[in-house]
Amino acid sequence: MMKSISLCSTLIIAMGVSYPSFALPLDKIKLQEGFTIDVYAENLENARQMALGDNGTVFVGSRKAGNVYALIDSDNDFKADKKIIIATDLFMPSGLAYHNGSLYVAEVDKIWRYPDIEQSLPKIPKPELVYDKLPNKSHHGWKFIAFGPDGKLYIPVGAPCNVCESEQPFASILQLDLETKQTTIVAQGVRNSVGFDFHPQTGELWFTDNGRDMMGDDLPDDELNRVSKKGQHFGFPYIHNTDIADPDFTNPKIATLNTPPVLTLGAHVAALGMEFYQGNQFPAAYKQSILIAQHGSWNRTNKVGYRIMQVALEGNKVIDYKQFATGWLEGEQSWGRPVDVMTLADGSILVSDDFANAVYRISYTKQ
Incomplete structure (x- = not known):
């Protein structure tokens, strides 16, 4: 096995006990009418790309932390109550994907596969080197x-x-x-x-x-x-x-x-994860529009980004580009940095944040 892999003994952490959701100032997030944001998971160090398993497990990569996580919502209340640390000490395992029952994890220089992972959890399957x-x-x-x-x-x-x-x-x-x-x-x-x-x-x-x-x-x-x-x-x-x-x-x-x-998105906004919205919960105008997480600037005189943007299309032509979720940046101070967006089976979306160490859920309720 390569030196950079550390296969954890199974570690399951109950969530939401020591780190209550009110610790994050979600009241500062501005959304369009009918939308609500809640905490899906906290205390998730450096949360980056997400992937969704067939049984609803949310897998999350990280960058500086070197960890890969599995989040489980066992009581279906749209809040993760279990966190399993799948791997540690990896080389910036920011990216991951779920395909045909297996989890694929990208280090900087390698791709690993965790076969039949949802069937194995909480036991962690031995990773297989796919490409190096x-x-x-x-x-x-x-x-x-x-x-x-x-x-x-x-x-x-x-x-x-x-x-x-x-x-x-x-x-x-x-x-x-x-x-x-x-x-x-x-x-x-x-x-x-x-x-x-x-x-x-x-x-x-x-x-x-x-x-x-x-x-x-x-x-x-x-x-x-x-x-x-x-x-x-x-x-x-x-x-x-x-x-x-x-x-x-x-x-x-x-x-x-x-x-x-x-489309040009603005200088230094640090556009990262994006997704064509294909869920059925949001209003029809959101169908097949693009949601883009903007991580935010680091070397601009006045900070920009730190938000989720929506791109509306007709065919391949952009007809609108507007804010979907803002509030992680207040003046020149930020308390969160969105990284990735992912749609859950019910049509709500998750947003990862590697600065606030959290994953949020944004849902829509008809007015």
Whole structure:
């Protein structure tokens, strides 16, 4: 077994006893009429990407903490009452996915599989090494992973820098065939994607991408992109957004290959997890719109982001871009940083927060 894996003896923690939900100032969160936010789980160190098991288990990765968690709502009250620590001491296991009964966990340089995990819990199955050919650079090395409609695993490999020229597979999104172990570059010129989803009708890959730093407060924007053809180039490091030339790197030939974003999201908002909403609880206008978690800026004069945004579409065209949930940022002080969004079976959504160490549930009640 590789050194970076630590297989925990089963540790089950009862939740909601020492850390009551009123400790988080959810009254500060502003939502549209009819929506409510509650705590689904607390004391969840550095909560990042989430995945939903067939039996309702919510799996959560982390980055700095190095942990992977399983959350269980055994009494169906939409609050996790058990937390199982599946693994510790991993190399930034931010990304994970659930597929055909197994949990897939992405370290910076490896992909692990925990087979039949819901059938095993609370006992933790022995992890299987699926793939170990990813670069081991930690800068933008943490992952967001998901299985596509084709059954392949999609894995981003961020640029190992703020801005630089680098060899593939850096600055790309890969498609991994788990049977053959072969990878294909689906998108290139992608600085750092930490969130993507597949269009529910077309199956096309849509992804968020974080723009470079040190070009000022307002340049360049983070992006929402669509892959309409395998292997498309999205400009990095030569062109940002539609036509903003990088001041440090020039390649006119590659710059002409730049695919403009579907939508610019604002500079330094740190757009991370995104999902096409396909649940049935929210009003019809939300169906197949995109919800994007914006983690928030770290080096801007005035902070931006720290919110959930909604993108409404007609086909592939954006018709509206508006706030869905705000309030984690008050002036220049923030108490939370949204990372990922995921829909539960009842149509409500979960939002992970790696700063407040929590997972929230946002639900809708008809007025």
